[in-house]
Amino acid sequence: MTAGTVTGAGTTPDQLQVAEVFGPTVQGEGPSLGRRAVFVRLMRCNLTCKRCDTPETWDASRFDLHARTTSMPVPDLVSWALAQPVDLVVITGGEPFIQQRRLVPLVQALSDAGRRVEIETNGTVVPLPELAAHAWFNVSPKVGVFGASDPESKRIKPAALRTLQQTGRAVFKFVITKPDDLDDVARLADEHGLTSIWCMPEGTTPADVVDGPRAWADDAIARGFHVTTRLHVLLWDDAPGR
Ligand code: SF4
Structure with missing residues (x-):
């Protein structure tokens, strides 16, 4: 198996629909920032964020999802x-x-x-207990302009957020596009009892990546939130497979 493999679909019950595998590289975001990782x-998503940086995994109006899907047996992965x-x-x-x-x-x-094992999720699906026993969760609910393509009732699921918080294995990582987004973050943290907030x-x-946080990092810190950069962008300009 090589990084970036793309072949036809046809998934069976013991296979996952994969867009790509890559690494070693580094985890570019959040509490494990800088750690070597693969x-x-x-493939697939249940939201439709217009500013998504991986639309090729779900947006059938712009991409041939069948051609981009590799059905990979779990043992091979x-x-x-x-x-x-x-x-x-x-x-x-x-x-x-x-x-x-x-x-x-x-x-x-x-x-x-x-x-x-870290699973990056938008926090709209209640995790199975078997996953909560073995994985860590980087949960990114969508707020502000980033979440504007989907109604809040679709992108904010209280039961899922509550369950993820209760695992004790979740951090909540919000993409901030303007300083006012911090008000939404604070509201969601309060409403759903979220701790370990990352902006x-x-x-x-x-x-x-450098200029954006200069407008809101001080406010985030004052509110008790952590701040993370996007190291892979700083190092490699968001090149594929990094
Ligand atoms: S939830 Fe994530 S993968 Fe899905 S559309 Fe939004 S940014 Fe893209």
Whole structure:
């Protein structure tokens, strides 16, 4: 298996719909920022964010999703990940929880082998207990302009947020596009009892990633939130496979 593999679809129950695998690289965002990692990016999403940086995983109006989907057996993914000389595996998307039942054996095998597994999710799906026992969650509810394409009732799911918070294994990472977004973050944290809040700039250029937080980082810190950059953008300008 090579990074960026793309072949036809035709998924069976023991396979995952994968967009790409890549690494070793570094986790570019959040509490594990800078840690060496490999990534598994899954297809499909249940939201339609206009500013999404991975629309090729879900937007059938612009991309041939069938051609971009590789149906990969879980054992092959386990073998590939364990052959990499890193202890962090990040499962991202798209929205990985759409395939969460098929994710269980992958996450369990990697965890049993001593790998830390982080799942990046938009926080709209209640996680299965089997996942909560083995994975860590980087949860990114959508707020402000970033979330404007979908109604709040679709992108904010209280039961899912509450369950993720209760796992004790979740951080909540919000993309901030303007300082006012922090009010939404504070409201959601209060309404849903979210702790470990991280604020992150939008942007696919180093200038965006550096300049954006200058307008809101002090306010975020004062409110008790953490601030993360996007290291992969600073290093590689958001190049594919990094
Ligand atoms: S939830 Fe994430 S993957 Fe889905 S459309 Fe929004 S930004 Fe893209």
